[in-house]
Amino acid sequence: xxxxxxxxxxxxxxxxxxxxxxxxxxxxxxxxxxxxxxxxxxxxxxxxxxxxxxxxxxxxxxxxxxxxxxxxxxxxxxxxxxxxxxxxxxxxxxxxxxxxxxxxxxxxxxxxxxxxxxxxxxxxxxxxxxxxxxxxxxxxxxxxxxxxxxxxxxxxxxxxxxxxxxxxxxxxxxxxxxxxxxxxxxxxxxxxxxxxxxxxxxxxxxxxxxxxxxxxxxxxxxxxxxxxxxxxxxxxxxxxxxxxxxxxxxxxxxxxxxxxxxxxxxxxxxxxxxxxxxxxxxxxxxxxxxxxxxxxxxxxxxxxxxxxxxxxxxxxxxxxxxxxxxxxxxxxxxxxxxxxxxxxxxxxxxxxxxxxxxxxxxxxxxxxxxxxxxxxxxxxxxxxxxxxxxxxxxxxxxxxxxxxxxxxxxxxxxxxxxxxxxxxxxxxxxxxxxxxxxxxxxxxxxxxxxxxxxxxxxxxxxxxxxxxxxxxxx
Amino acid sequence: xxxxxxxxxxxxxxxxxxxxxxxxxxxxxxxxxxxxxxxxxxxxxxxxxxxxxxxxxxxxxxxxxxxxxxxxxxxxxxxxxxxxxxxxxxxxxxxxxxxxxxxxxxxxxxxxxxxxxxxxxxxxxxxxxxxxxxxxxxxxxxxxxxxxxxxxxxxxxxxxxxxxxxxxxxxxxxxxxxxxxxxxxxxxxxxxxxxxxxxxxxxxxxxxxxxxxxxxxxxxxxxxxxxxxxxxxxxxxxxxxxxxxxxxxxxxxxxxxx
Numbered sequence: 001x002x003x004x005x006x007x008x009x010x011x012x013x014x015x016x017x018x019x020x021x022x023x024x025x026x027x028x029x030x031x032x033x034x035x036x037x038x039x040x041x042x043x044x045x046x047x048x049x050x051x052x053x054x055x056x057x058x059x060x061x062x063x064x065x066x067x068x069x070x071x072x073x074x075x076x077x078x079x080x081x082x083x084x085x086x087x088x089x090x091x092x093x094x095x096x097x098x099x100x101x102x103x104x105x106x107x108x109x110x111x112x113x114x115x116x117x118x119x120x121x122x123x124x125x126x127x128x129x130x131x132x133x134x135x136x137x138x139x140x141x142x143x144x145x146x147x148x149x150x151x152x153x154x155x156x157x158x159x160x161x162x163x164x165x166x167x168x169x170x171x172x173x174x175x176x177x178x179x180x181x182x183x184x185x186x187x188x189x190x191x192x193x194x195x196x197x198x199x200x201x202x203x204x205x206x207x208x209x210x211x212x213x214x215x216x217x218x219x220x221x222x223x224x225x226x227x228x229x230x231x232x233x234x235x236x237x238x239x240x241x242x243x244x245x246x247x248x249x250x251x252x253x254x255x256x257x258x259x260x261x262x263x264x265x266x267x268x269x270x271x272x273x274x275x276x277x278x279x280x281x282x283x284x285x286x287x288x289x290x291x292x293x294x295x296x297x298x299x300x301x302x303x304x305x306x307x308x309x310x311x312x313x314x315x316x317x318x319x320x321x322x323x324x325x326x327x328x329x330x331x332x333x334x335x336x337x338x339x340x341x342x343x344x345x346x347x348x349x350x351x352x353x354x355x356x357x358x359x360x361x362x363x364x365x366x367x368x369x370x371x372x373x374x375x376x377x378x379x380x381x382x383x384x385x386x387x388x389x390x391x392x393x394x395x396x397x398x399x400x401x402x403x404x405x406x407x408x409x410x411x412x413x414x415x416x417x418x419x420x421x422x423x424x425x426x427x428x429x430x431x432x433x434x435x436x437x438x439x440x441x442x443x444x445x446x447x448x449x450x451x452x453x454x455x456x457x458x459x460x461x462x463x464x465x466x467x468x469x470x471x472x473x474x
Numbered sequence: 475x476x477x478x479x480x481x482x483x484x485x486x487x488x489x490x491x492x493x494x495x496x497x498x499x500x501x502x503x504x505x506x507x508x509x510x511x512x513x514x515x516x517x518x519x520x521x522x523x524x525x526x527x528x529x530x531x532x533x534x535x536x537x538x539x540x541x542x543x544x545x546x547x548x549x550x551x552x553x554x555x556x557x558x559x560x561x562x563x564x565x566x567x568x569x570x571x572x573x574x575x576x577x578x579x580x581x582x583x584x585x586x587x588x589x590x591x592x593x594x595x596x597x598x599x600x601x602x603x604x605x606x607x608x609x610x611x612x613x614x615x616x617x618x619x620x621x622x623x624x625x626x627x628x629x630x631x632x633x634x635x636x637x638x639x640x641x642x643x644x645x646x647x648x649x650x651x652x653x654x655x656x657x658x659x660x661x662x663x664x665x666x667x668x669x670x671x672x673x674x675x676x677x678x679x680x681x682x683x684x685x686x687x688x689x690x691x692x693x694x695x696x697x698x699x700x701x702x703x704x705x706x707x708x709x710x711x712x713x714x715x716x717x718x719x720x721x722x723x724x725x726x727x728x729x730x731x732x
Binding site: 050051052055056076077078080081082084085086088090092093094095096097098099101102105106107109110111112113114115118119122123126127132135136140154155158313316317318339340342343344346348350351352353354355364365392406410 | 480481483484485486488594595596599600616617620623624627628631632634635636637638639640641643657658661662665666669670673674675676677678679680681682683684685687688689690691692694
């Protein structure tokens with residue numbers, strides 16, 4: 001059992017407490033969901049549980065935090081290693097080894113188990129979690145979902161009693177999320193205590209015992225599964241929570257604003273029999289044809305490996321098509337021309353920030369800078385007060401807005417968004433959705449790659465499902 | 475039966491020959507041959523050194539890489555000799571220095587990449603610990619080893635976004651603003667590096683990376699007979715190379731007939 005008694009924590013160098021008077025009891029075998037807006041303190045709760053607070057992230061603690069009647073705060077992270085296991089948000093940055101088998105054994109090696117025991121534990125993990133097919137693979141050749149399964153396995157091999165998951169679904173597609181839920185179900189049946197912090201929780205709705213809603217570092221409410229799933233729409237939106245049943249929104253698309261691009265010339269992007277393959281044997285895109293015009297917001301969907309990212313790479317001109325043609329405004333456009341027309345907002349904003357201030361970032365690569373436009377864009381994106389800040393010092397949501405801002409200044413006519421809502425709470429999701437609508441109303445053509453049904457329903461006016469297209473072609 | 479096969483797969487060995495040597499001896503060879511490469515100057519001893527590295531790498535699960543680098547070495551060595559016969563004031567000297575540096579570095583790069591790719595990370599950790607290195611040295615070392623293979627992937631991502639932004643997106647712009655280009659590549663790379671290393675450290679800490687206890691790895695390894703024989707071979711090889719370098723063979727210039 002884990003017990004928080006009037007527990008508060010303040011990160012070193014901060015003045016405000018990140019957690020305030022937390023009182024919470026977690027029973028053995030309980031499945032707990034921590035939820036709330038970005039920055040509400042969910043992650044801080046998790047860090048207190050796995051020993052990273054106060055040893056790895058120093059700061060001031062008050063109150064008590066007990067693990068089976070021992071103070072957790074006095075236990076070092078390395079002591080906690082066999083007791084509490086943590087699966088972190090980004091599966092890409094949790095690997096020390098370069099191959100899967102050794103990654104599964106990593107924790108056991110650190111614990112100082114002898115060779116036979118390490119092999120026994122890895123064997124049990126592989127059998128229990130059905131990971132046989134992933135053995136002896138290079139870590140770099142795995143998809144996000146596969147990486148996460150290995151990360152879970154690596155923790156499982158240590159046989160902790162408590163499992164902690166920090167935003168586990170942020171980087172996963174539907175299939176991988178379903179598999180994740182399956183693994184969690186098994187862990188729950190085997191009696192593990194599970195604590196998950198996530199914005200998207202539809203996949204957990206049959207597993208949750210208690211949902212804890214945190215606001216400003218305090219526990220605002222505790223719900224049972226029934227209460228939580230039955231929250232009214234209005235209440236849910238007020239709390240900034242994502243939908244529990246996003247599948248109800250599948251197939252719903254937004255009606256296009258009728259007067260979009262008013263007074264402007266409508267331009268059409270036409271893709272004609274587009275094919276692409278990384279090698280001669282297998283085509284990732286096969287004779288794809290579609291049309292889009294100014295004001296369209298097109299959601300590109302499909303399973304992992306269906307070619308979503310490849311499609312936007314070809315359309316943006318990063319990759320050159322093998323066959324087929326792309327027309328814009330009636331003229332054929334080459335990859336180099338498409339690069340000038342397009343802008344891509346990547347999932348990871350860090351790859352896109354090159355300079356030392358927000359303002360410089362917005363005007364990078366522009367020859368004649370229109371000051372008025374820069375000012376109004378900063379205003380529009382609520383970034384005015386950050387114009388001289390270093391982009392790296394911004395929050396993820398702000399970084400994303402900076403990259404969107406650069407597209408406005410570049411006056412890109414075709415925009416591409418790759419998974420813009422991964423790890424975003426309801427409010428940020430609605431904000432991004434609103435921004436995209438605004439851009440499309442101003443006459444841009446927008447493509448969005450996303451697994452997020454709720455977001456697609458709010459934002460897109462058309463859907464391009466690569467799976468159905470493939471089936472039709474076959 | 476089924477479980478037996480899972481066990482076999484867990485203990486499967488994907489590297490053979492010299493690649494199965496203890497990581498400590500691999501590191502020693504890398505350092506010693508690296509120094510030798512910069513201390514000798516005869517064409518023939520250098521070629522022998524490179525050939526020896528190639529043979530060693532080929533015997534350790536990576537023949538493609540070794541042979542490719544040997545050809546590359548011969549090509550650069552040839553071009554470098556050609557340079558001696560073209561005299562453009564200033565540039566010739568500069569290119570000559572550049573060429574010699576590359577020639578010296580090729581054996582090190584060949585060996586270095588092979589060490590990284592042919593060493594299981596857990597064995598590296600255990601070997602360094604047995605060599606009495608403190609954890610504060612081992613952990614950054616392991617993180618670095620693990621990070622090198624991802625650099626290529628990260629670089630490609632950054633170049634793609636640069637293309638979209640119209641920043642240094644063609645050879646002309648790169649040549650015109652070489653320092654700005656380096657800056658635009660380095661900044662996102664460093665940012666990613668900081669973020670990833672922070673997350674990596676947190677993830678490792680919760681899995682007991684900082685525990686001081688003795689560790690064992692998945693496969694049996696250690697400093698045994700093979701390692702001692704290799705070490706003896708290395709000493710002999712270094713002595714021979716230096717002797718050749720000082721003898722008349724060391725003075726012999728390759729591609730003399732040019």
